[in-house]
Amino acid sequence: MSSEEGLSSTITDWLFLNSWWLLLPFVMLLVVAAFIVAFVLLLYMISPLISPKPLKLNGAHVVVTGGSSGIGKCIAIECYRQGAFITLVARDEAKLLQAKKELEKFAINDKQVVLCISVDISSEYSQVESVIKQAQEKLGPVDMLVNCAGMAVSGRFEEMEVDRFKKLMEVNYLGSVYPTRAVITTMKERRMGRIMFVSSQAGQIGLFGYTAYSPSKFALRGLAESLQMEIKPYNIYVTLAFPPDTDTPGLAEENKNKPLETKLISETSGVCQPDQVAKIIVRDAVIVTMGLFRTIALFYLGSFDSIVRRCMIQREQSKAANKRE
Incomplete structure (x- = not known):
């Protein structure tokens, strides 16, 4: 291999390796987007499981x-x-x-x-x-x-x-x-x-x-x-x-x-x-x-619901205690 061919091969390898670094942000963006889409779809699929039983x-x-x-x-x-x-x-x-x-x-x-x-x-x-x-x-x-x-x-x-x-x-x-x-x-x-x-x-x-x-x-x-x-x-x-x-x-x-x-x-x-x-x-x-965006909101709504439920239990326990007195 001549010195010119070796130099050309070296330059090509250097460009190939560095092009991946240029593409890395785009690849990461695709991975994050795919993760978000998969996560939203998962939430949407499990939403019927956490919905109440149908009313007869x-x-x-x-x-x-x-x-x-x-x-x-x-x-x-x-x-x-x-x-x-x-x-x-x-x-x-x-x-x-x-x-x-x-x-x-x-x-x-x-x-x-x-x-x-x-x-x-x-x-x-x-x-x-x-x-x-x-x-x-x-x-x-x-x-x-x-x-x-x-x-x-x-x-x-x-x-x-x-x-x-x-x-x-x-x-x-x-x-x-x-x-x-x-x-x-x-x-x-x-x-x-x-x-x-x-x-x-x-x-x-x-x-x-x-x-x-x-x-x-x-x-x-x-x-x-x-x-x-x-x-x-x-x-x-x-x-x-x-x-x-x-x-x-x-x-x-x-x-x-x-x-x-x-x-x-x-x-x-x-x-x-x-x-x-x-x-x-x-x-x-x-x-x-439950709609798609309502499903996404389950995260923060879930924490709010837990606060409301906890207060309800405390209030009922307080009422029961007052009745016993």
């Missing part, structure tokens, strides 16, 4: 607010078809009775009952508490509460009547707080229960024309997540649904005065059928499915 609807007592029409009525039908006892809560008594007739067509046994209660769930908590107590006296403790009552009003911010902001918060937010507050004590005593909040896609992202509506639906997420941390130690689970535009009487009413921009935005996602939306909502409430 056959013989369960399900309360549906806003159950006289739209998504609420379809949720009630879906639960009734699986053997549940249903309490429908809404304002319009005539619509409630009509919904009751529709539900009864889907009975799977002769023991099932549909109870109708007419009340404005956003008016006074005492009234809501009273009707929930009435329902539990007739059909037993509430196993699942579906907060589906709500209304949508759209319009430009400066053109919206100020009272509309208050009304939407009362109906869409407090109208879910009151029934939930009325059933939670019994659920905690029984160490079981499901609570469903029906929000909206406008509860995930603020949209043109929804300056009054979106905040009232955004509020439900804060309520649902905070409440879940508080009641999880009692084996009570919260689910939160964000349905898109759905072909309901409420949407038809909203469309009468919807701004052009809001209509065009809504048209990009199409309109879903209420029975399809209801099936997904009921499935998620019964099985308590």
